[in-house]
Amino acid sequence: MSFISRKKTLVKCLLILILILFTFILTIELPKSENEYNAVIQTHLKNAFIKNETSKEILYISRNQNAVDNMKYIMGKLGYEVYNLIPWYSPKKRPQCFNNGECSTIFTALCRKYEYIIINEIASDGYGYLNSGCSSKIIFELNNRYDVNIPKEETREFSIKFSTSLMNKNKEISVIIQNSYENYYACMNGVHIPSYHIISSTGYVNGITYEEIESVEKEELIAIVEKTNQDSLIAKMELKKRDIPFEMVAWKNCNPKTLAKYKVQLILPSQITSSKIIENFRYGIVMMIPSEAFLREMITESDQYSFDAPDIIYMDEGLENYTTWYNDKLKDLFVFFNSWDDVRGLLHSVNFEKIRIKAKEFAEKQELKVVDQWSEIVGKTTNDKFLIKHKKPICKNDMGFFFNYSD
Structure with missing residues (x-):
């Protein structure tokens, strides 16, 4: 043997x-x-x-x-x-x-x-x-x-x-x-x-703590991160026209340390979601975005505005259901503006510290949920508490068929 x-x-x-x-x-x-x-x-x-x-x-x-x-x-x-x-x-x-x-x-x-x-x-x-x-x-x-x-x-x-x-x-x-x-x-x-x-990101950034971001003194400035055409061709020009103080930040330098000194980051959404959202919540970076109505108006009227999911813009509750920016559960964690003329007033009327604290609390709860969700996926738990199931497709597509489903 x-x-x-x-x-x-x-x-x-x-x-x-x-x-x-x-x-x-x-x-x-x-x-x-x-x-x-x-x-x-x-x-x-x-x-x-x-x-x-x-x-x-x-x-x-x-x-x-x-x-x-x-x-x-x-x-x-x-x-x-x-x-x-x-x-x-x-x-x-x-x-x-x-x-x-x-x-x-x-x-x-x-x-x-x-x-x-x-x-x-x-x-x-x-x-x-x-x-x-x-x-x-x-x-x-x-x-x-x-x-x-x-x-x-x-x-x-x-x-x-x-x-x-x-x-x-x-x-x-x-x-x-x-x-x-x-x-x-x-x-x-x-x-x-x-x-x-x-499952979202936790917003964790290696080597950065909330305490070091919190200790940075805020300036009366808006940050615009230059990532898309609308950042430079729309946001930059509209704020400049109104003499509202702002600075352009290069996309490659976009992190909580860079954004810490600004009162708020103004964002014109170009995607349905971004890992930067939860990252900003986690590190106390407040975000200002256009209201749903104003976003639709800009996308419709300007050929300089690009959005990666145009099919949901005119869908009933499309923005609420399919974007993170306009998710009803997060509405208190953003500052919304209805026109470019609103921006200056919001800089002085909004309680940014209150939003910052709320967003951080949300991020902390979200991290616990994310870890719990991954625990389920890698077999640490035996239940399917977070698993979403659909026996049938959730839509009727223009193709008229599915590669992996038939009635």
């Missing part, structure tokens, strides 16, 4: 060595443009076939450092260690090894090592894991449309693969969205998401 046992162990070790050697050769032979992350891949693969049963590791696939910091912060509270893998290929292209099927070795090895693999923001980064027969639980954290960055000619193929995987009982897949619009968008494009969680 002892000899047979040793023989089995030897065979197993040889197989492991062969697989690791093959993976090493594969990554060396990746096209030059993909070689940048070979070291990262090999770091993750090094012990992929020697699985530590007591290990509590999560693989987080993301190109966004703020998202990585947020996930490490959350999972640290749940006792997990997060490893970030930055995809070694462009977000708008598949890795070239897809063409000959050699990528499957990488994906299979990573799936063997990690019990949980989280795909952040760009769902197509999970395509290889869906194709490889991955044994891990795959979690799609959709902070954007499910098909963002996918070339038009590949959208249908990915939609079919993604949607049918959601219905496959042999695969353990979870979907997380930041906002219910992501589900509506998927539905309108023929993808039925039968169950999902709505």
Whole structure:
């Protein structure tokens, strides 16, 4: 028995060595443009076939450092260690090894090592894991449309693969969205998401505390973060016209430390939501935004105003239901202006400190909820308290069919 046992162990070790050697050769032979992350891949693969049963590791696939910091912060509270893998290929292209099927070795090895693999923001980064027969639980954290960055000619193929995987009982897949619009968008494009969680960021920023932000003396200035055309072509010009004191802040410098000295940040929403909202709540940065009516007016009357979900602008309660900015539960945490002439008066009439305190309290409660929600997803709890289920699609789309549902 002892000899047979040793023989089995030897065979197993040889197989492991062969697989690791093959993976090493594969990554060396990746096209030059993909070689940048070979070291990262090999770091993750090094012990992929020697699985530590007591290990509590999560693989987080993301190109966004703020998202990585947020996930490490959350999972640290749940006792997990997060490893970030930055995809070694462009977000708008598949890795070239897809063409000959050699990528499957990488994906299979990573799936063997990690019990949980989280795909952040760009769902197509999970395509290889869906194709490889991955044994891990795959979690799609959709902070954007499910098909963002996918070339038009590949959208249908990915939609079919993604949607049918959601219905496959042999695969353990979870979907997380930041906002219910992501589900509506998927539905309108023929993808039925039968169950999902709505989970926001905690707003955590690595290396920054509320106390250091609070200690900064406020100036009678409005901050406009220059991210979109409307920031420079509309907000800047309208405040300048009225001689209202403001400063432009570069998007790359947009963080609570930079914004701390300003009385308020004026924002013209360009997206249905933003992780910056909860970040600002957490660190006491008050936000001033146009009222629903004024937002609709600006979008309608100005070709300089861009909004990434124009279909909801004229939908009944579209802004309330599908954006974070106009969510009824958050209405006391923003300062709303009905016209540009309102702005100066609001600077002097609003109790900004009261809003700052309310927003911080909301962020603290939200963090507890977020940790609780993730606890449910990674199996720390056995109930489905936060899971939202839909047996049928939530919409009737113009396509007239769904890739993964039929009556």
